Amino acid sequence: MLLIGNQDRPRLFDLNIQKPEPLFETAVEIDERITIEGDVLREPDPDRIREQLRKLRDSGIEAVAICLLHAFANSAHEELAESIAREVGFENISRSSHLSPLIKIISRGDTTVVDAYLNPVLQNYVASLRARLGDSRIQLMTSAGGLVDADHFSGKDSILSGPAGGVVGFSEVGLQAGFPKSIGFDMGGTSTDVSRFDGDFEREFETRKAGVRIFAPMLAIETVAAGGGSICDFDGVKLHVGPASAGADPGPACYGAGGPLTVTDVNLYLGKILPEYFPFRLNLEIVERKLQEICDRIASSPLGKIYTPEELAEGFQQIANANMVRAIRNISVAKGYDPSEYALVSFGGAGGQHACALARSLGMRDIVIHPYAGILSAYGIGVSDVRQFAARALLTPWSDEFQSTLDELFAELEQEATAQVLAEGVRPEQILPSTRTLELRYKGVDSTIIVPEPEAGTDYPTRYGELHQQRYGYQHAERPIEVVNARIEVVGRMPRPDWPRVAEQDIELASSESTVVLFNGKWETTSIYHRRELHPGARITGPAIVFEPTSTVVIDPGFTARIGTQGELLIKDVSQDASPEISATEVDPVQLEIFNNLFASIAEQMGVTLQMTSCSTNVKERLDFSCAIFTPAGDLVVNAPHIPVHLGAMGETVRSVLRDNPEIAPGDVFVTNDPYRGGSHLPDVTVVTPVHDEKSGELLFLTASRAHHAEIGGIVPGSMPPFSTNLAEEGVVIRNFKLIDRGTSREAELKALLLSGPYPSRSVEDNLSDVSAQVAANRSGAVQLLELVDRYTRPVVQAYMRFIQEAAAAKMRMALAQLPDGVYERTDHQDDGSPVCVKIRKQGETATVDFTGTGSVLPTNLNANRAIVTAAVLYVFRCMINEDIPLNSGVLEPITIQLPECMLNPPNQERPEDCAAIVGGNVETSQKVVDVLLGALELAAASQGTMNNLTFGDGSFGYYETICGGSGATGDAAGADAVHTHMTNTRMTDPEVFERRYPVRLWEFAIREGSGGRGKHKGGDGIIRRIEFLRGLKVSMLSERRGEYLPFGLKGGEPGARGKNSLKKANETEFTDLGGKFAINVEPGDQLQIETPGGGGYGAI
Template structure:
């Protein structure tokens, strides 16, 4: 039965069907769907199978329901164009339909549509007169030109047309990156695909997007402007049923397979029969959901082969980069899909009136593209006939869209009246870009650097073996310049990103004779690391001759266990760093491309407190090395495309841009200070002194408590990460978190304090707990927001066969204009909680309760976010550890707001007795004992 969730993204899904079905008629079996509308662009990948996803996020809401695999990027005709004095931006905000673009005559902002109008790619006279307050006027090209002229007045040496063209370059790059995420990032070579273009704005950008991706063919259906609606009409009626199995792929499973398949087939076919289809119109497809034992990501394969293991291993190798012939395969579920075949597309050649001679243009126009003006004929679509061939540059006006055929492209009308655009001239292999900061290229390089880090993260996630990295996403990837300065990162873990530079610089300093193919790994807190479970892999990127180190890439991830006195390597009672696990200090992981597995295994197992699962550690370190290799490949491609001097220059420019953004914020700050108390009696003390003349500030932690006897000490790189994060948050703009943010800041972190400890002080809690206290102290000093829950609520449990670690969400602090969010990971952590089904399947526990802790947020003019109540019952004996704070000292309210509620840690024994645990505590639990974690709420802001 139809439910509301089934309507979500149904329009784009119709576009996928329309693109696939109509492209097949034109002879294309592999396509990239490109649907550009007014607000966003939807892209999809098809190479013979409609790709589905079973989990997606729409408007911040996670949905678990089968739907088409579609990636959306905020780039459409209505995307707003802005200039901040340094960078051009296209999107993510949209002008919508009202007021719409500036050329709509309703006082709207400059948009992508206005850029096309100003450049001559959209002709106002060929649009209906439906604009203006009374909806009776044509598009206003003068308004668009005026807007770009005003920006040109701020930028020496650029015309309004050059600025508009630059904005389009940014929008095109955004869309190209979206396509790479669903294709190149997953191992598909799009140069052999056709770009199936549709949507009202798609035709104006198709050639430029194809050029950005190296694609040679573009397909337009006659209904390209409304293909999503057309696709809905073409869509087959389908019904699916699924049944959980959770059995090994062996003979026992096959003995029960047929009965399950028959039951599901009967149910799906009956649903289609009830909708009026006959039995001969129904086809069925059976699929197996397969995964390796001990993993959580299932691959869905058609049951059309006698060797499902071989098919699974082939698919696993393609998707994740490896397969394990010795590992059992689990059949997670069987699904059957019934497909009605009564709506197949069947187009016939159109009966068009005859035309004398070749196609003649309706008029001639000029449009500006790629930095120059072009004389271009304008053809009306209804005047074209099968067999017509047109060379670019030209415009083709359809009833529902405009197609821009760029220079170097040609188009041919097929027998079915489709249009196929083909690249006829070789495209430039290297871009002519100067080394001076350019507003267009600054934005493009910002996005390119971030894209590389995102691709590294995708590679790490898909090739990792552990739940902690693969499912909880407790990892970070980043790109660094030649000196080890952070250039860009994906939106991963703030506590990682601001401290990884110390690891990279340690590798640089201690390895002057690096060779191509060398990769290094470390976690030593007193030599570039933070705490032992966070292990960082660093790789140099050499030039094409393998003689000079150009850049560095790094990947850091939290390992579920790296040894130590407690399973999970997060002991509450550690007093020295050696008790927390295996120290890895500048170890060469790969020697000129050779993975040193024997030496690594010896390091992990020959320690006072060795790693409990070295095989998993090794597998995850291989995944990090693979992520670094991906980053290396992408940086080399960038150098090949733009040249080394340009890439180096823009690595500096993006940091300069971040620096200027922070300086603008500092200019509006005043001197301030704050003290943040922790449960163990320690104090984080910070004073911020502002020099408005130089727009710089000193952040001084003098007065902070000395080294603690417990493990709440934090290496100075952790403090640095917190400062970087806070000042980046103050910038209400889309800038990368990089080393430029710290250039206006002088940090004073007294040696011998708990924020700058000396060996062998324990540090495992400093990275996760003290980092949060530093963050809240900084926000408190700045008056930016009340304290958040101020803890990661680090819960670890395990025994000889199982080790598990999670951080638990809580309340965010309120601010001057906003309430705190409920039940979120705050500030220095950004990980995901393990899904209940995975938690209970992989570990001998039951999640009895996970709910919002009502009333835990602080009161005020704006209220703090609520914490959570989480209860986990054990099914076998375990050793449990909790690292937390704000069990004694409440998260502070600000400006008259009240404090958030204290957190609580309780063990409910099977006999009904309760044991209260301290902030830092360990204990043994037995079967049917329950750990209950009540996380703190955020502080309130302002008097109620």
């Protein structure tokens, strides 16, 4: 189950899918079962557990993690397993119900495994400290920003202990300097950490680090792969900084150990690092040579841009700064906070060299750099308090009766947490008033909000509604509220060092030393100061360098600095920020990378806005949505890395809106889901927002968002009918409807449309709410694009949209050039025998993709359309480029698609009743098209070739999920097990949440071993998912690869196993095959078993 996780793949365009390596050596199952309510269905056998654990112990296993389903509701079985583990000799035991007694077994299980994995290492470390320190008391920092005695330190709390010290440190430094709101900027050798403080710490209680889900309190820290060791290079089209790092060995090029060019080297060349004060000799000649080599490569590339080493070095620095600015915007702007209201507290070995540039980019006027900036994490640990948390999973509706129990509940939690604090040696008088919070959510929604204890005169539901309105832009006063978790924090205040303050003397310092530093293309004489010689009140005017043993601070021109009473540097931007002059006619590789990051950041923040403001489970939890930016002609510029089947198709939609509405005016917004106008299938609703120049009214850009609505009408709830025969049976068709007309909403007309037709939507209010969320997401993108225009000018912004597309086209041509000229073809089949044919004619740097020979339009719903096929072609050819580039229309510039009328391109008709059904084409045929294309190019064997679309419900609810399978092997690697592939990447609902929310019981959720095709590289295995229904429901399934046409292998590799859907009635003992598509009624006790296909193998054994 932990190997399956949420079923999503970490990198969208990697054919060699690399899921995080498991941290456990082996896993054993205990035959027991507890319900979501905590009732025992099946008692465990202690003798069998004892036998299993003895075998583990005898095999050399030293640590054990215990995690059982629903142990948060009843921990008895876990406690039994723990006692037996101790009995047979295990000392390192981690139990999930003790570490994190909260719902969500995937996150709780990962957390328990991490704890068991790290505890032996930590214990050895603590033992070595004790050996050196004798009887000294040892406290360690937790990821939550609190101290804990070494005897009580747990592996799960150590993940971010170092960065957490930095957060505590920078917040204390900011407060001492008079800034109650600050943003920490910690730049080290390989990465940069940023975080926000506004009088209290921002925490996360569920997060993912290095691919592992963690269920434990952590300070919210954003990490970006940009540090002093980040590698600077040119890839033939654009410059990039990171994410790869030189590390400590070999280190930067200037270390003389054969390392690559890095940010440290760039700073050395620019004069921002003083080699005479470095602890060992730095080699500037190597840096100059490497910069010149890259200049020569750029000059000889198709770009033909002539750089001097100085220009290139400054360009690399600008790119590195842009990467870090993006991270700070993610923790501030993306969450509704204005960074200009915060001070930037810079620390880490490299932070001081970049702080001024970052602050200026973000509009932050104040910078604080403490004397201990190079070791601020250690400083933060020294000023930390003891903190303990206690939590309880509740999962109960809010009611007057529940409210009456709150004081008693919090008293119990407070007693538990206080006892832990007192056990740390804290005296009772040091304990501060506890902090009480409830995690609340609307019933039926997974996303929660942590609500602090309300002030007198209000209550938790009221405060929850206010926070929901603030964060998401709406609230549902009529919807029931569910209490998920109660949590309490108890703090033991530790003595603070009495830092001496020295009276300030207002003196403008003169320096006896100077150097030259390159700022904005000009070498400027720059004063050098030694930190030890600076006294409180002293003033410095930039440009200047302040040197200290652990770091170097660069004060840019336009900044001044003053020494505070504790020796801190208080830097202020006193300049009038001028927009950079950038050519709109000649591409600059530096600006190309910067604008690429700017546009990508806007698309990502559109996605954040949509996820925050939507009320749909599909959007908030399954992440079944996509956001993108387009040129005035409707060509895709950049998208956030969301759902591939949406991305290529949205360009068709935007161009359709432009064709149907030649007189688009400022303030217009359109909504559509028509598959014959660029849509995918009817539940995927797209909102398109034209962005005009505010003065001239000229159309500048378009923003768009596509989201899967849980309901849009049709013959079955959930709008995913397995047996639809025309478009009308699949729901309400919205054809480029003008939702907002010159700023005036036409929501009433949209509501009438959703209620019209033979099969209207069953959830119109949810449709309208999600459409409003999409409008908000588009608006956020529009605002940010107009801000770019204000900063860089319209010609420059539009030029770099074009340049980014041209860069993607150049990358595609380079990839095609590596493919031998010739004809590549393949045919596969739908389960009904209909052929899907492709012939790729490749010549030089171009290719023609011809689908002639594909079967005719189908009477079923497995028809696709041009938009879906375009998305599949775009995805496949993007996968050929094994680099991080934006997915945009430039990828298709060297490619011609020939698509005759067939099942992939049925003709459009005026009446939906006369249009071919298409719902299965989006989710099923799209996967087959990708398999055929990859197979023709011999890039990968077939993956599972289906999304396994399951829906069930009744008149009171509906549920929809897509289910993972095996990925196809490639010439380089085996296929991945149990993962979503190609045209989808939605997440799976956690098993405990699944059972909590719906009348079902999940009996099996496991990898289907042996289902991947054999070969030199084995295909990935599918999964088995067995669900018992606890009440009568309607269940439907839309899936492929259940017939004679298996997921094919390549180069002698064997095919993957076909999938199978079967049902066992409550009064029967055998499962009956249901086929690939069915719509049935189930009764209590009936069990549905879904076995998903494996991927094909690659290469003969």
